[in-house]
Amino acid sequence: MADINLTPLRRRAESAETPGTAAAEPLWDIIELLFFAYRDFVSDPDDALAKFGFGRAHHRVLHFINRNPGMKVADLLVILKITKQSLGRVLKQLVDLGYVVQKAGANDRRQRLLYVTPKGETLAMKLAGLQTDRIVRALAALGPDAHEAARRFLIAMLDDDGRDAVLRLIATAGHPRRSDS
Amino acid sequence: MADINLTPLRRRAESAETPGTAAAEPLWDIIELLFFAYRDFVSDPDDALAKFGFGRAHHRVLHFINRNPGMKVADLLVILKITKQSLGRVLKQLVDLGYVVQKAGANDRRQRLLYVTPKGETLAMKLAGLQTDRIVRALAALGPDAHEAARRFLIAMLDDDGRDAVLRLIATAGHPRRSDS
DNA sequence: GAAATATGTCAATATGGCTGACATAAATCT
DNA sequence: AGATTTATGTCAGCCATATTGACATATTTC
Numbered sequence: 001m002a003d004i005n006l007t008p009l010r011r012r013a014e015s016a017e018t019p020g021t022a023a024a025e026p027l028w029d030i031i032e033l034l035f036f037a038y039r040d041f042v043s044d045p046d047d048a049l050a051k052f053g054f055g056r057a058h059h060r061v062l063h064f065i066n067r068n069p070g071m072k073v074a075d076l077l078v079i080l081k082i083t084k085q086s087l088g089r090v091l092k093q094l095v096d097l098g099y100v101v102q103k104a105g106a107n108d109r110r111q112r113l114l115y116v117t118p119k120g121e122t123l124a125m126k127l128a129g130l131q132t133d134r135i136v137r138a139l140a141a142l143g144p145d146a147h148e149a150a151r152r153f154l155i156a157m158l159d160d161d162g163r164d165a166v167l168r169l170i171a172t173a174g175h176p177r178r179s180d181s
Numbered sequence: 182m183a184d185i186n187l188t189p190l191r192r193r194a195e196s197a198e199t200p201g202t203a204a205a206e207p208l209w210d211i212i213e214l215l216f217f218a219y220r221d222f223v224s225d226p227d228d229a230l231a232k233f234g235f236g237r238a239h240h241r242v243l244h245f246i247n248r249n250p251g252m253k254v255a256d257l258l259v260i261l262k263i264t265k266q267s268l269g270r271v272l273k274q275l276v277d278l279g280y281v282v283q284k285a286g287a288n289d290r291r292q293r294l295l296y297v298t299p300k301g302e303t304l305a306m307k308l309a310g311l312q313t314d315r316i317v318r319a320l321a322a323l324g325p326d327a328h329e330a331a332r333r334f335l336i337a338m339l340d341d342d343g344r345d346a347v348l349r350l351i352a353t354a355g356h357p358r359r360s361d362s
Numbered sequence: 363g364a365a366a367t368a369t370g371t372c373a374a375t376a377t378g379g380c381t382g383a384c385a386t387a388a389a390t391c392t
Numbered sequence: 393a394g395a396t397t398t399a400t401g402t403c404a405g406c407c408a409t410a411t412t413g414a415c416a417t418a419t420t421t422c
Contacts (some may be wrong), residue, residue, distance in 0.1 A: 033335035138337035154214035156319035
């Protein structure tokens with residue numbers, strides 16, 4: 001059983017590099033590992049959120065507001081790629097329950113800039129902690145370059161035409177947003 | 182701006198290894214890259230499936246039947262971690278539209294062993310091809326060890342108590358299942 | 363003042379999960 | 393042989409999250 005793990009891996013790697021072949025042999029291992037790894041990755045927050053009556057949608061909203069305090073509603077819609085109606089329901093719950101507050105923009109008072117409350121930050125950090133625990137556990141089982149290798153792989157997997165925006169978001173996050181831009 | 186990308190990375194890596202620290206500093210980069218990379222990863226099949234009137238649920242079912250011809254309904258439920266009612270609706274459509282067939286088990290005739298039809302295999306391979314294209318593109322932009330590094334990272338990210346089952350599934354898939362087990 | 367913008371909201375619809383209850387056929391146990 | 397368990401299917405209803413389309417409101421910009 002164990003050897004089956006490695007031998008086909010090399011065969012695939014070679015065939016993927018075969019020139020002139022239109023489509024590479026499917027990389028079943030990465031395809032399926034991404035499915036299972038991502039499912040496990042989100043299961044920790046999912047379980048924690050269920051106790052609050054929240055779902056994955058709340059997590060995503062809370063996460064990005066926590067990471068980008070003062071962001072506009074429109075920015076959040078772009079990041080999440082959902083409609084304002086979908087966001088509305090979830091955001092309203094987070095606001096009503098005191099996890100998020102909205103403040104009118106100083107420059108443009110139509111804007112409702114989003115901030116987590118201390119309560120919201122606590123929850124956001126708790127969820128991030130669960131995910132970080134898993135990542136740290138994983139990286140600890142690998143070599144010292146594993147973090148950088150994982151970063152590079154995930155970045156390379158992004159859509160070409162969205163990569164810069166994602167990298168910018170990750171790099172800039174944590175700083176309050178200018179209320180105008 | 183650009184340097185913000187690297188400097189905090191090292192800081193994080195160090196603090197993650199700091200002994201005695203209960204919770205590591207959140208690994209925002211991996212957390213967010215997993216979100217965006219997975220979303221982009223599934224977007225290619227999603228778009229293709231939309232033209233057939235299918236969704237992500239159909240993809241998952243078709244994928245695992247294609248990979249494990251002759252598998253039992255019960256096995257599929259375990260892999261997907263959904264209920265038979267949820268599977269039922271999706272599976273029925275795939276069968277009605279001629280992508281999947283069910284055959285009574287030879288040993289145990291209560292079982293409905295699942296197989297893709299040629300039509301189903303074509304679609305499954307097309308979807309796997311889209312995902313493989315993205316992975317190949319990503320790995321090509323990285324070093325020769327990138328495939329193995331990605332594999333290791335994703336495997337390490339799995340739940341400890343499900344890792345062996347996933348690895349066994351990936352290793353064994355492609356072979357028809359015994360109808361009894 | 364008119365037009366564009368940022369946001370919110372109402373209504374209807376689709377997808378893909380869930381629980382609970384019940385049905386059928388086939389295998390297994392006693 | 394009859395009772396029980398197992399594998400699967402199905403009906404009915406509910407929930408979460410997404411969608412589109414239409415419209416409302418406040419504010420900024422032209």
